Amino acid sequence: MNAPQRLGLYGGGLAALFAVTFAVAGAVVPDGTVAAWSATAGGDGAQHAAPVGVGGGPDDGAHGGSGADAGSGSGADAHGGSDTDAHAGAPVRGLSLEQDGLLLGPVRAPDAVGEEGTLSFTVTADGAAVTDFATEHDKELHLVVVRSDGAGFRHVHPTMAADGTWSIPWAWDEAGSYRVYADFVPAATGENVTLSRTVDVAGRVPAEPATRVSASDTVDGYTATLTGDLGTDGDSVLTARITRDGEPVTDLEPYLGASGHLVALRAGDLAYLHVHPEGAEPAPGSVSGPDVTFVTSAPTPGRYLLYLDFKVDGVVRTAHLVLDTTD
Ligand SMILES: [Cu+2]
Incomplete structure (x- = not known):
């Protein structure tokens, strides 16, 4: 039985989960990177360093692409309808790549640290790219990117092509698992939506410092x-x-x-x-x-x-x- 057939036996959710896992595994542990870890870290480092694909493994369950997206989808949906009175319930957003029929498509970005490229994605509704956005806080779409440990925060404003593809020049400063949020208001509904996906960047990840309270x-x-x-x-x-x-x-x-x-x-x-x-x-x-x-x-x-x-x-x-x- 080949992989696609086997995946077909599981539900769509599981198939998506595995697809993400396979994609991540392929993306975060390219051979060249593994060779680089071995070369720079030595035998000891190979065990104790924390590249995404190795030390970051356990993280995937907690806040990696599959865990965060699959685990929180129902939660986001549960209160998605009450967003208009967000202050009355739980004003939680940004935990799912889908809400209210809107879907944040795959986020394309450079694979490795230091590689100059483009970050791009599309928002779709019923499979068609959304191209009509309302302006909120001066912009049609706010893109927020932060690493799982809270570091590397960026808040930027990509531009949209006529086909609905949003893009912005991009390079990663450090490896890690990043949450990418798109915060926008589709003109069709007038309701603010925040969708997110996780993007993994290969390389050695610094140990996560515990966040300390700091006002x-x-x-x-x-x-x-x-x-x-x-x-x-x-x-x-x-x-x-x-x-x-x-x-x-x-x-x-x-x-x-x-x-x-x-x-x-x-x-x-x-x-x-x-x-x-x-x-x-x-x-x-x-x-x-x-x-x-x-x-x-x-x-x-x-x-x-x-x-x-x-x-x-x-x-x-x-x-x-x-x-x-x-x-
Ligand atoms: Cu913004």
């Missing part, structure tokens, strides 16, 4: 400090204050229709939270600061990874913050 982060001399309690019992108001050398920064430029942009992910499964900027949209050319306020709600008690984008002098910087819920 403050300094990037290029700019310090972002969060105040406010993150709770599970409804709206939580979080205020980020930007300072430089201890002085408040008052020339924050509008970015994505607000004075800053916040992405919040649940540590453990990287569920994507709904976050609203608070206050009126700043006028183009205006500046504000030092405070930027957001409203969100944690779906469950625990730890959350927060990524605050802010723009000063035309440069967008991202502060990485980690909060535990207060309940």
Whole structure:
């Protein structure tokens, strides 16, 4: 019995699971990479280093492409219909590649670290590419990429070709298992959807540092400090204050229709939270600061990874913050 026949005996879900597993196995352990591990790591390193295809194996069950996508599909569907009153229930998004009939197609990207290429994908509905998107936060589609340990965060805006293919120049800085989120509003429904897939990048992965609670982060001399309690019992108001050398920064430029942009992910499964900027949209050319306020709600008690984008002098910087819920 050949592989396709054997796969045919399992349900579509299992077949997809195996297909992903085979694809990942092929993608993350190319012979050249294995040779490189052997050459650079030596005998000891071969056992203790953590390339995705070897040390990362156990991770696949927890947050790899197959585990995360298959395991969470039903959960996302369960509350998918209640997204409009997201604050009443669990505003969890981004755990599935499918929701409300929309599907995030395979994400194509360079296979290896340092390889210059393109990241591309298509969103489909009933098998046809979706090409009509509503603008939300200044863009038709927000692409967020983060490694399973919370590192390597990127928030970018690909461009769409006429056939619905979204693409952006891409290179990976480090190996690992990455979650790729597409956050958008199809014009047909007007409802925000966040879909995700996992992409594995071959190579040695640094040991995952435990995330520590940190309400403050300094990037290029700019310090972002969060105040406010993150709770599970409804709206939580979080205020980020930007300072430089201890002085408040008052020339924050509008970015994505607000004075800053916040992405919040649940540590453990990287569920994507709904976050609203608070206050009126700043006028183009205006500046504000030092405070930027957001409203969100944690779906469950625990730890959350927060990524605050802010723009000063035309440069967008991202502060990485980690909060535990207060309940
Ligand atoms: Cu964006």
